[in-house]
Amino acid sequence: MPMKVTKVSLVRSIMLGLIASVAGCPVEAQKTYCNPIDIDYKYNYEQLNDSISYRSGADPVIVNHKGTYFLFVTISGGYWHSYDLLQWHYIVPDKWPMEDMCAPAAMSVKDTLYLFQSTFEQRPIFYSLEPEKGKLKFYNRWLPALPKEVGPWDPALFYDEELNRWFMYWGSSNVYPMYGSELEKHARLRYKGDYKPMLYLHPEEHGWERFGRDHRSNIKPFMEGAWMTKHNGKYYLQYGAPGTEYNVYANGTYVGDSPLGPFTYAPYNPVSYKPGGFVTGAGHGNTFQDKHGNYWNTGTPWIAVNWNFERRIAMFPAGFDADGQMFSNTRFGDLPHALPDKKWNNKDDLFLGWMLLSYRKPATASSVRDTFATANLTDENPRTFWVAKQNKPGEWITVDLGKEQSVKAIQVNYTDYKSDIFDNDSARVYTQFKLYASRDGKQWDLVADLSREKKRDRPNAYVPLTMPVRARYIKYEHGYVASPNLAVSDLRIFGNGFGKPPKTPAQFTAVRDADPRNAFVRWQKVPGAVGYNILWGIGREKLYQTYQIFGDEPSVKEIRALSKGVSYYFAIEAFNENGVSQKSETVFVP
Template sequence: MKIKAILLILCFIYINFSSLAQQQKTYCNPMDIDYKYNFEQLNDSISYRSGADPVIINHKGEYYLFVTISGGWWHSKDLVNWRYIVPDKWPMEDMCAPAALSVRDTLYLFQSTFEQRPIFYSLEPEKGKLLFYNRWLPRLPPLIGPWDPALFYDEDTDRWFMYWGSSNTFPIFGAELDKNRRLTYKNKDDYRGLIYLDPKNHGWERFGRNHRDTIRPFTEGAWMTKHKGKYFLQYGAPGTEYNVYANGTYVSDDPLEGFKYAPYNPISYKPGGFMTGAGHGNTFQDNFGNYWNTGTPWIAVNWNFERRIAMFPAGFDKDNQMFANTRFGDFPHYLPTQKWENKDELFTGWMLLSYRKPVTATSVKDTFHTEKLTDENPRTFWVAKQNKSGEELVMDLKEVFEVKAIQMNYTDYKSNIYDNDPEKVYTQFKLYTSLDGKNWNLVRDLTQEPKKDRPCAYIELEKPMKARYVKYEHIYVASPNLAISDFRVFGNGSGKVPQTPKKLTVRRDTDERNAFIAWEKVPNAVGYNILWGIAKDKLYQTYQIWNDEPNTLELRALTVGQKYYFAIEAFNEHGVSKVSEIVGER
């Protein structure tokens, strides 16, 4: 009887968890996956969770996510619930920046390497089944690669290609593969340099935070997408360890020659907000035909290359211009249920309620105070005196809002975790809401769900809750320290949205890579989105600025000789203003 009772309880928990998962209609960057402890700096005894260089593949109507040095991959049927898979065999070493490709019933996989390595394939990737497709690709000259590879199959011509490169010396290379020789190089000496960075003319390709460093920039993360007969060869630049990491593209009528710089670059750029950096990812289509662009946001708490994963709606406009939409890119978005028509229609309109709101804690360690929980900066964090069950955080939203989602972002502060044992590495907590700070409503309890590590846990409430206070009750994390960088709350208020900002001015610098932007602040704004692009109907770029920052921006991401247009909008807890009149530079 006891065994039957236990089975019934487990069945109830699983059904309850499945029901919650099925009800989730939104996602929020950074992606809510069980990021793995990553030992790129093992010799320095640094322990931290990280994810980088994502490739999401739509294979037979389901999705597979491959990430640098993760010991396996993730599988999803809906782009929100991801199951980690450990393969039955693994290459000679864990994969860094892997290439993945789906062609008919086969998924192909290849690792970054400077040595001789095989291409793998799988007919059952959901089961972790890997087989050798070929034994070795012939070795290229030293330092050439293929590092950060991408595999591409051209259905129209039945030809196979590989693109690769990760360097501030060498370009992005391309080569044709010989299908008849089991995807080896058709001619291993016939690889070509295709993309060379040009920071003297392309402002966004300059290195450093906000493109202010003189170090020679890096290019990496090749990816190929063919759309309406054009080949879009994408690349990441100028360096993964800064807020301006972005994806760009060159375009050609041929897969191996004639590539021209797209005047609207970068195509995916997110230098402001909570999750900054959008470079080194891939472009894929979901089951409704919508395009997505993935990228690698920057964390850099334990090491400069500590990162997370993000995905943004993307597409091609009527002129076949490629873009990725990072506007409110780390706020909740709807998962598509059909092909979208407007680039902004997946944005839920759920606003950030937590920015600079006060938080009280049951304990604080050293100088890691609670104001760091609501500053929208993943590199600052609160630490409890002890990592023990029962530690609490209570946020005062200062007025009653309709709370719809909560995101908890953990930090690996002085972590000593050196494996990814799921019996030890998992996350558990409870969330509550209240109108008065005394009577609490439990809105999510992770102890009632299967154990899973969720360092960027995104919780969509089953139903919106009217609340002034939101409480986090800690249960378990594996790290010796309970450290949280950001306690983010989303929803809507019933007050007035901010007015449209006025007096937007844009002055192009004598160095045409830069523009000086200014505007007049408006009352009750939380922040602003500066929108810009190469035409009045192509304002695809967004730079987010907080209201407590200066009302000026030096934008250093422009292309010499290219004209641009600009607009601005303001937002607060209640919504978004109308977009301002579009202005040109002067």
């Protein structure tokens, strides 16, 4: 039944907040976010004829246009804008293409935002001087047609301010290369001269370009998602591979001295890679700078419940080190991070140290449909889920953390189980719920009320608490979701325990396989560890890659993302609800 908040419990909540504030600053003193990003992902009508309904977002481009951020996503009927990378507001433009945009290209140049869609036909480039108002105009009526198989699909627009020249890159294929062409500004951004191939995939050399879960498929991989970034006179031509359907979707880069190359494969690839954890997959996004000068890399995590291409959006801190090496930091990439209010100095500066408190913790619910058990709520897998017998207000979930912890944020991840929605009518497509905390499972305190806010659809609702709350139990009380079924994949709870971080894993080894694209890492399990981060890179101080492993998995892992002819360094760290261990000794793998 719905929880009633009495005056006693309200006083208790205030007292808990006061106690928490003695131990640390209020949570809201720092704006925070958690992947997948919390936006109103749109129901995708791409599979309408097959009666498959799902909310999705993919192929993101975030553009910083005059201090305002604009987010463009595949087949969403519009786009979003934000002033802080946290609160995103949906915009339906007054003029939209002949069909909804797939994998769009966007670019900000001075006072103008340019927009172009993926296409194998003739399509226009749009521009806007008022994108926050949805005002789009034709910049040109269409680009000249290219051969049907060439595209341009998955395009990226690039303006080189120093050279005052314009370019486009594109490609989405496991047969054809990524292409590039200069655009003629005086001809309204038409192709200038011939287009030419930029790069191909080479999975026989680069292990991370192999298809399938953990790169175990022989299917020829796909190259897609072009993006160009210029940094310190170098041109970083980025691409997504090997395919969006698995955990290893990643971004890589080639580097050149001019906009159309020649380009050289970066030995430290991939630059953005997240095969483990709740959010898996980091490919096909873009790189942008925020208003403080910090770099970010966006990507497309994989959900795949109702449809294999059901996805979400993630963004990770990124940058270039002193040697010009491009990187994206996905370590703890699906745990809460701070949004910066200045330039950060260290790649881990934004990680708050709020740990995952809910992994494999017991959960109970008001009802359970069939075999969609409550154990699915805490398994950190978006493809398993709990379903209530009815979608009605007052249905509830309770997670027992096992002991009192300092709870700082909660994320509710809905699943569109047997959804029948094919529109995005905001009058009926929204989510509402309440969150409670308790120290004994009897006396409950309301810690968040999303039934009172303006109706918003939040399929991956991230809720930082105003103050940390000392609690053993967390309860979700259902209000409303438009789907015919109430289904939740994971109720994720973040904060800190009151114990010690785990010890550093001992007996860590890393050995290259006979196939040099692979390496086996082994370690001794640490008592009480929730999980481990396997770290690696091409230098002792360049361990930019992370593969997260949970503690109930085997203590051996085959890393299949290496490139032939490149030497690596490996290390490992353990984490639990209290924090992170010291990193192990670094192992050189020739």
